[in-house]
Structure formats: C-alpha cells, structure tokens
Amino acid sequence: MNITQTDNIALFLDFDGTLVEFADTPEGVIVSPVLRDVLAQLSLQLNGALALVSGRSIQSLNALVGLPLTMAGSHGAEWRYGDGVLQSAALSNPAFAQVRTQLLGFADKRGLIAEDKGHAVALHYRTNPDKQPTLEAYIAGELGLDQSQEVRVIRGNCVYEIQPVGVDKGVAIARFMSSDPFTGRQPVYIGDDTTDEDGFAWVNAQGGVSIKVGEGPSCAGVRLSDTGEVLAFLQLQLDKLRQLDDRTKFGVGADR
Numbered sequence: 289m290n291i292t293q294t295d296n297i298a299l300f301l302d303f304d305g306t307l308v309e310f311a312d313t314p315e316g317v318i319v320s321p322v323l324r325d326v327l328a329q330l331s332l333q334l335n336g337a338l339a340l341v342s343g344r345s346i347q348s349l350n351a352l353v354g355l356p357l358t359m360a361g362s363h364g365a366e367w368r369y370g371d372g373v374l375q376s377a378a379l380s381n382p383a384f385a386q387v388r389t390q391l392l393g394f395a396d397k398r399g400l401i402a403e404d405k406g407h408a409v410a411l412h413y414r415t416n417p418d419k420q421p422t423l424e425a426y427i428a429g430e431l432g433l434d435q436s437q438e439v440r441v442i443r444g445n446c447v448y449e450i451q452p453v454g455v456d457k458g459v460a461i462a463r464f465m466s467s468d469p470f471t472g473r474q475p476v477y478i479g480d481d482t483t484d485e486d487g488f489a490w491v492n493a494q495g496g497v498s499i500k501v502g503e504g505p506s507c508a509g510v511r512l513s514d515t516g517e518v519l520a521f522l523q524l525q526l527d528k529l530r531q532l533d534d535r536t537k538f539g540v541g542a543d544r
C-alpha cells in the first residue's frame with residue numbers, strides 16, 4: 289500500500305458495506321462503540337482530515353454516527369464540516385422533481401422501501417429481491433432514465449438510486465481536498481460499491497490510495513475483504529498516528 293506518510297493522509301470513508309454491515313432496512317445498521325471511538329480518535333489525530341462520503345443523507349448519517357465528523361451525503365450533493373452548517377449543491381432540476389414524485393408513488397404502490405433524501409431518491413429491494421426486475425423495467429424501460437440528461441440512475445447494493453446529474457463521490461472528495469484541513473494531504477478512500485468508483489478514480493488521479501472492500505470489478509489499487517478488515521486497517525492507522533505523536537512529543541526520531 290502506497291501511503292507515503294501516515295500523519296499526512298486525508299481519510300475518506302464510505303459508510304454502508306464499508307464501515308457497517310448491511311441490514312434489511314436503512315435504519316437497521318449498527319454502529320459499534322469501537323467503530324465510533326476509532327472514527328473520533330482518527331479524526332482528532334488527523335487534525336480533522338477525515339470525512340464520511342456516503343449515499344445516505346447527512347441527517348441519516350448524523351443520527352447513526354452521532355459524532356461531529358466532516359461528512360458528504362447523498363453521493364456528494366450535501367456536506368458539512370465537523371459540526372458546522374449543512375451545505376448543499378444548487379441542483380435546480382425540474383426533471384428530477386417530476387421523477388422523484390413518480391418513483392415515490394411507484395414504491396408506495398408496490399410496498400417497496402423508499403428513501404426520500406431531497407437530493408436523491410433510493411428504492412430498496414433487499415427484503416423483496418423478486419421486485420428487482422419490476423423496478424428495472426420501470427426505471428430503465430418505462431421512465432427511460434438511463435437516457436436522461438438530467439438525472440442519473442445508480443444501481444447500488446439492492447437499491448436503485450436516482451438523483452440529479454452533477455454530483456458524485458469524486459466531486460465530493462475534490463471539494464473537501466480544496467480546503468483545510470485536507471489540502472496538501474495524500475487522499476485515501478475506502479469504499480465497497482459502484483458509486484465509490486468515482487471516488488477511487490479521483491483519488492488515483494491525485495496519487496492517492498484507493499481501497500475497495502469486497503469483490504467485483506474496481507479501479508481501486510488495494511483490496512480489503514470486509515468491514516472487519518476495514519476496522520482493523522483503521523485501528524492500525526490510529527496506532528501508527530499515536531506512535532508518531534509520542535515520538536514527536538518525546539523527541540525520538542520518527543519512522544514514518
């Protein structure tokens with residue numbers, strides 16, 4: 289792994305399937321106290337250069353994580369720094385507004401779990417996989433959204449997500465990297481899903497480290513097998529940062 293200097297990384301972390309195991313419903317995931325503690329400590333050790341980059345809304349992430357972390361939500365359409373104010377991309381898009389209403393109506397009729405995130409709508413089929421072909425037929429066939437210039441379709445893990453064009457996780461990471469405390473650091477991004485590929489591509493182009501969790505095609509340079517390995521990786525980085533900190537404090541030559 290090509291981390292050049294542990295105390296000079298900017299750490300970007302996807303959430304579902306990377307930090308937490310999948311659950312039947314969006315609210316059902318478990319954030320363990322150990323994970324929460326590692327995230328809080330890593331953010332401190334990196335002087336705040338840690339951000340969650342998720343398809344979830346910031347509101348949902350915040351409720352689950354309960355830490356004043358920097359985060360991007362809805363695949364980069366909204367973001368906040370630490371416990372600062374929520375900001376969002378100006379995505380005035382009448383086509384999305386219309387599609388959003390159609391999708392929510394469709395989900396309601398078919399008994400599908402729908403998440404209305406403002407800047408994106410997610411239709412879930414984890415608990416009823418037999419509905420996936422119907423969803424595909426509606427989104428790709430009837431609504432023809434793959435051809436749309438105004439909205440994009442993301443086929444994620446047991447979920448279809450539709451959002452206005454113009455944002456993705458690469459854009460979200462680039463935005464963070466353009467200001468303190470991220471600027472000048474080496475970006476490291478860990479993710480597991482199709483939408484994380486935009487983040488990997490951006491990080492690769494900047495000489496950063498891209499880490500894919502699980503199997504499947506990816507442009508990431510490194511693999512971790514599951515959320516357990518991700519936690520172990522994060523704990524290792526935290527241990528290294530603490531050692532470097534001690535060496536600095538006690539004047540011993542640092543081995544980075």
Ligand SMILES: O=P(O)(O)OC[C@H]1O[C@H](O[C@H]2O[C@H](CO)[C@@H](O)[C@H](O)[C@H]2O)[C@H](O)[C@@H](O)[C@@H]1O
Pocket residue numbers: 302303304305306309310311312313314315316317341342343344345403410412413414444445446447449481483
């Ligand atoms: O970018 P991420 O942080 O990975 O978020 C992607 C989507 O994650 C959530 O859905 C996924 O996790 C659910 C809980 O485990 C699961 O039930 C669902 O099947 C998965 O697709 C979240 O609900 C979405 O809003 C995120 O976009």
